[in-house]
Amino acid sequence: MPIAPDGTAYDLVGPSEAPVIVLIHGLGLCRHLWADHLKTLSDDHRVLNYDLYGHGESASSPETASLKVYARQLANLMDYLHIEKAAIIGFSIGGMINRRFALDYPDKLSALAILNSPHDRGGEAQEQVEQRAATVKAQGALATMDDALKRWFTSGYLTEGDGAGKVRKWREQVDPESYAQAAWVLANGVRELIAPATPIIARTLIITCENDTGSTPKMAHDIASEIAGSQTIIIPKLQHLGLMENPDAFSKPILEFLEEGI
Numbered sequence: 001m002p003i004a005p006d007g008t009a010y011d012l013v014g015p016s017e018a019p020v021i022v023l024i025h026g027l028g029l030c031r032h033l034w035a036d037h038l039k040t041l042s043d044d045h046r047v048l049n050y051d052l053y054g055h056g057e058s059a060s061s062p063e064t065a066s067l068k069v070y071a072r073q074l075a076n077l078m079d080y081l082h083i084e085k086a087a088i089i090g091f092s093i094g095g096m097i098n099r100r101f102a103l104d105y106p107d108k109l110s111a112l113a114i115l116n117s118p119h120d121r122g123g124e125a126q127e128q129v130e131q132r133a134a135t136v137k138a139q140g141a142l143a144t145m146d147d148a149l150k151r152w153f154t155s156g157y158l159t160e161g162d163g164a165g166k167v168r169k170w171r172e173q174v175d176p177e178s179y180a181q182a183a184w185v186l187a188n189g190v191r192e193l194i195a196p197a198t199p200i201i202a203r204t205l206i207i208t209c210e211n212d213t214g215s216t217p218k219m220a221h222d223i224a225s226e227i228a229g230s231q232t233i234i235i236p237k238l239q240h241l242g243l244m245e246n247p248d249a250f251s252k253p254i255l256e257f258l259e260e261g262i
Contacts, residue, residue, distance in 0.1 A: 004080050007059025008073060010050035012081065014042035019110065020086035021258070022074065023049045024094030026116075027186050028141060028171040028179055030056030033091065036247040040255065048086065050077060052097075054178020056170070065181035067100035067189045075105050087111040087258055091243060092118075092215065093186045099193050099223075102200045111261055112204040112227075113254050116212050116240055118186070119219040120194050126187075129214070133183040141171050141179040151213055152241040163244045195226055204230035205257040207250060209238035231257065 003009055011031065021041055025033040031049045034041075041047050053061035053073060061069055074097070078086065087110050090098035095117025102109050121129065132144050149164050158164055171179070204227045208220040217234045224230045235242055235249050243250045 004077050008050055008077050009057035012048050014046040018046045020046045020083050022086045022088045024090040024097050026092030026094055027182050028174055030170045037251045040251040054175040060175050060178050065185050070097040071101040071104050085110045089113040091115045096189050102202050109202050112202045114206045116208045116215040118190050118215045119222045129187040133187040136183050137180040141174055152239055157245050200227045203261050207233045209235045209242040212240045214240055
């Protein structure tokens with residue numbers, strides 16, 4: 001497992017001369033979130049999959065976390081690997097980071113896929129997310145775990161699937177201070193992404209799930225309304241971590257979207 005000079009752990013797979021896809025995982029997870037997507041995505045693409053600061057096997061951030069810091073982490077990693085442009089696919093906070101990346105490094109971006117990512121939550125939901133961020137800062141990364149699993153997976157998958165065990169293990173790996181800072185960014189970073197003064201102009205695909213209470217279909221449509229020409233897909237029945245329950249429901253439309261731009 002290679003490590004970049006700033007401590008970022010990453011994997012790079014797929015044909016060396018193919019167009020590049022970058023994968024960004026969500027809060028408290030790690031690059032292994034994408035394990036069931038890699039084969040499909042890397043057949044005809046070079047795939048860069050990495051851990052955010054303080055997550056998985058990456059070192060903690062050298063400065064206080066923010067969307068700009070996470071976007072710079074990716075820009076530096078691309079420079080280190082001599083990747084000029086990539087399609088950036090981000091899940092949850094990853095879909096906030098890739099929007100910040102699109103604003104700060106538009107020349108490095110070939111396309112954008114925003115998966116199950118929040119936008120303007122409204123007052124009550126915003127207060128709830130901020131309270132969860134305060135709870136993990138005070139009580140630790142696992143303090144909100146049980147309730148989160150019920151929001152993220154369908155009841156059948158929680159009973160029969162192995163996703164909950166994986167997610168719990170990944171969160172246990174996260175550096176506690178890094179998790180607390182990232183939770184704050186997830187809670188508060190949406191404010192800088194709502195109707196930015198300079199709009200995102202990249203080709204964009206937005207996907208969320210019908211029953212994702214934290215990244216709702218309305219939020220997906222609101223994001224799309226601010227990015228001209230973007231496409232929106234709502235996947236039925238699933239919740240926040242639908243990409244673990246049904247990987248093909250995400251990978252296939254992402255590949256179709258990327259191929260449309262070739």
